[in-house]
Structure formats: structure tokens, C-alpha cells
Amino acid sequence: MSDPSQWWQTAIIRMQPGEIDIRGEPIQQLIGQIGFVDMIWRMVVGGTPSAEQSQVLEAALVAAVDHGPQAPSVSAARMAATCGVGLNNALATGVNMLGDVHGGAGQQCVGLMRSVLGCVDQGASIEQAVAEVVGAYQHQVDAFVPGFGHRFHRPLDPRAQPLLAVLAATTDGAIDRRYGPVVLAIQAFVSRDKATPIAINIDGATAALYGALGLAPELARGMFCLSRSVGILAHAWEQMQQGGRNKGPLPPEYLWTYTGPD
CATH class of the missing domain: 1.10.230.10 (Cytochrome P450-Terp, domain 2)
Incomplete structure (x- = not known):
């Protein structure tokens, strides 16, 4: 392309030195003025949600934040946290477990x-x-x-x-x-x-x-991932505080079932 500025095109954000506009609204007019749920709506849908739209979206996001370490995404994040990776890596490990079966x-x-x-x-x-x-x-x-x-x-x-x-x-x-x-x-x-x-x-x-x-x-899947990432983050951080090294899916004394030749 003759104009490199056309390589990416977006209606989400405009940025110049000293200026950041999110869907046409200066960021300084949003900070401290709207909540995070309304910011999610502005970014993903566009515009400002009504009070009830915001309430419905927030309820859905709150409800799905966590379902415990037996959830594959959470257990994977906790295992990753015991392997010496950073918090962002543990978070990404968990989120990447959300697919068609778990999370879709x-x-x-x-x-x-x-x-x-x-x-x-x-x-x-x-x-x-x-x-x-x-x-x-x-x-x-x-x-x-x-x-x-x-x-x-x-x-x-x-x-x-x-x-x-x-x-x-x-x-x-x-x-x-x-x-x-x-x-x-x-x-x-x-x-x-x-x-x-x-x-x-x-x-x-x-x-x-x-x-x-x-x-x-x-x-709907994207919003679920966004919601569950909060729980994944919390579990990964908690595991880092608890410590532990190379924790697998089962305690060491429990071995898998071997099905190969004797």
C-alpha cells in the first residue's frame, strides 16, 4: 500500500501525541466518570449502554468469574504458576484452555x-x-x-x-x-x-x-473469557503466594493408568 497509515483501520481508538480518544471520547473524560463495565461496552459494542444494559452485562460478568480449581482453565493456570512462569503467562495458560468444550x-x-x-x-x-x-x-x-x-x-x-x-x-x-x-x-x-x-x-x-x-x-464466548480471566488471575496469584514447584494434575503418589504392553 502506498500509505502505510492505512495498514490498520479502526473505529475504536484515535491517538495523537497527547491525545487518546476511545470511540470519539477523550480518555480523560472517561477516567473516573464511567465504570469498567460501561468501558467494556464502549470498546466492544460502541456508545454508552443504558443503565439497565449495563446492569445486565455486569450481572453476567460477575456470575461467571470462577468455578474452582477443578475447572481445567483454573487448574492449568495454577499448575503454570508452580513452573516458574510470570503471572501473565499463568493467566494466558488458563485463558487458552477456554475452547468449544470448556468455555464455548x-x-x-x-x-x-x-x-x-x-x-x-x-x-x-x-x-x-x-x-x-x-x-x-x-x-x-x-x-x-x-x-x-x-x-x-x-x-x-x-x-x-x-x-x-x-x-x-x-x-x-x-x-x-x-x-x-x-x-x-x-x-x-x-x-x-x-x-x-x-x-x-x-x-x-x-x-x-x-x-x-x-x-x-x-x-458471548469472548465475554465469558473476559469474566473467567478474573478468576484465573486470582487463582494464579494465590498459587504464587502458596508456593509449590512443578505441581501436576495429581499428587505424586497417584499415578496414571498404564495401558501399554507389559
């Missing part, structure tokens, strides 16, 4: 709920749309529906109800509150043959909030 269900759930609402927009009831969309999904993906069921929290994930209550209490017309009834309808559908309802897990509950805010499915 929220994105998948938003996509599923969007498909349900697409059918609703064409005249189907929520229950009809769920039966069609989720039924087809179950048939294709061997019955696993992202956002539902939890190996530890049975039959209730304690984070789900407060999150859905935050969404239900909103009145802002820019928030699509249909995602609340949709996630409940999916829960009823996947639990139809069960003695107790299958839990709406953290991915399903936050997906309802991110969908209601109009965020793309990919951003």
Missing part, C-alpha cells in the same frame, strides 16, 4: 436461542420453535444441548435464577427479554422425560443475558 457453550447456546426466536418471528410459538430447533439439534449432536445440565450443580445451578431475575426485571426496550422465556422453554423441553428438571447452567443463563443485549454468539 455460551456461544453455542446464544446461536441456538437465536434460531428459536427466528422461528418465533415467523409465527411459531416459543414452545413450537423450541421443539423444532432443539429437537433437530439433539438429533444432530447426540442429545447434548449447550447451556443445560451440570455435573456438579444438580438439579439447580445457583447462578441461573438470579441472572434470569435481573433480565426479567428490565424495562428497556433495547433489551430483548424474550430470551428469558426461551431459555426456560428449552429447559422444559430437554427435561420432558426426566424426574427432575435439567439445570440451566451458567452458560445457558448468561447466554440469555448476552442474547437479550443483542451480542453476537461469538461475543
